[in-house]
Amino acid sequence: MNWLKNIINRIKLEIAYRKKLKELRKRDPFIYK
Amino acid sequence: MITVAGGDSHVWGSELADSPHGGPAGYSRRTFTALLSTENYVCAAYPGIGNIEIAKRIMDACDIIQVDRFVIVCWTWPSRDNQIDSDQTIINLQEYLVQHNIPYLFTCVDNCIITNHTKIAHSNWYMFPQGTKEGETHTPRGFYQWAVENKYNIGVDGHPLEHAHRDATILIKEKFNELVKKHY
Numbered sequence: 001m002n003w004l005k006n007i008i009n010r011i012k013l014e015i016a017y018r019k020k021l022k023e024l025r026k027r028d029p030f031i032y033k
Numbered sequence: 034m035i036t037v038a039g040g041d042s043h044v045w046g047s048e049l050a051d052s053p054h055g056g057p058a059g060y061s062r063r064t065f066t067a068l069l070s071t072e073n074y075v076c077a078a079y080p081g082i083g084n085i086e087i088a089k090r091i092m093d094a095c096d097i098i099q100v101d102r103f104v105i106v107c108w109t110w111p112s113r114d115n116q117i118d119s120d121q122t123i124i125n126l127q128e129y130l131v132q133h134n135i136p137y138l139f140t141c142v143d144n145c146i147i148t149n150h151t152k153i154a155h156s157n158w159y160m161f162p163q164g165t166k167e168g169e170t171h172t173p174r175g176f177y178q179w180a181v182e183n184k185y186n187i188g189v190d191g192h193p194l195e196h197a198h199r200d201a202t203i204l205i206k207e208k209f210n211e212l213v214k215k216h217y
Binding site: 003019021024025027028029030031 | 041042081109110111112115116117143145190193205
């Protein structure tokens with residue numbers, strides 16, 4: 001079951017990364033409209 | 034000494050009265066980077082670009098200009114390169130400048146670029162003072178944050194105007210002089 005845990009962890013990390021990127025984009029008023 | 038400035042629209046001088054367009058030589062001489070420059074000034078910035086492009090344009094400019102240079106970079110939001118930080122880009126430029134013995138000063142538009150990466154030489158950075166209002170964090174600010182929080186006039190597209198640049202020059206001057214003196 002380790003492979004499944006690895007996949008779940010990777011998905012979690014990817015979601016966290018995308019969330020952070022989305023937040024950062026909102027801070028840039030010249031690009032984020 | 035030639036001051037070579039890198040950054041986005043804030044360093045280009047978008048919306049400043051003497052920046053008529055985004056074409057060749059359309060950049061302003063009233064930005065804080067230009068006002069800091071005591072002799073010759075070269076603007077390698079361009080509106081809307083990300084940090085990877087900022088670093089590349091500085092390296093290209095320094096490869097062409099072989100005489101005494103001083104580099105000032107105002108880093109922009111890392112999300113323009115689809116990244117959550119620009120550490121590697123900053124380190125790459127820092128290493129290039131050190132290898133070529135070019136003195137430099139880094140600052141930024143927004144403090145979201147600041148991380149605790151140990152390879153980044155924070156002694157060569159200038160950060161703007163934090164706000165004084167209650168509830169505001171005490172983290173030092175980037176140029177854009179500082180100008181907005183201190184209610185400087187902003188153009189219709191959102192860029193801080195001449196007054197903010199003039200006052201920013203006064204704030205950065207000491208650090209700029211310290212780094213110039215250290216090298217030349």
